[in-house]
Each structure stands twice: as structure tokens, then as C-alpha cells.
Amino acid sequence: MSAAVLTKVAHAGSKRLLADVSAMAGKDAVAKIPAIDRLEAALGRDFADRLVAALSDKRADSRA
Secondary structure (H helix, E strand, C coil): CCCCHHHHHHHHHHHHHHHHHHHHHHHHCCCCCCHHHHHHHCCCHHHHHHHHHHHHHHHHHCCC
């Protein structure tokens, strides 16, 4: 493909992507379940809480 064709395709794709993202952010967007709730459902509350606590401690250590 020529550069001119790629420019036109990319431009149209960018507009489509922007429209899709805008639609997701609109009023009809479904509320996302918080990550901790998804972890608890998948792993169990106790393990999910310990995992988040351990990762939070590790992140705090790396900042120091």
C-alpha cells in the first residue's frame, strides 16, 4: 500500500476508535466492578485481602 492509502485508512480507523471510546464513556456505559471485588469473587475474600496487602507493602517498600 502507498503512504497515501495508509494515511487515509489510519485516519478513518482513528475516528472509529474515538467514536468507540466516546460511546463507552457515555451515559449507557456499564459500571465496572472494583478490582478488589473481582479478586474476592475469583480467589476468596481472605486470600484476595492478603494479596492486596502484600502487594501494597511491596509497593511502599519500593518507593522508599
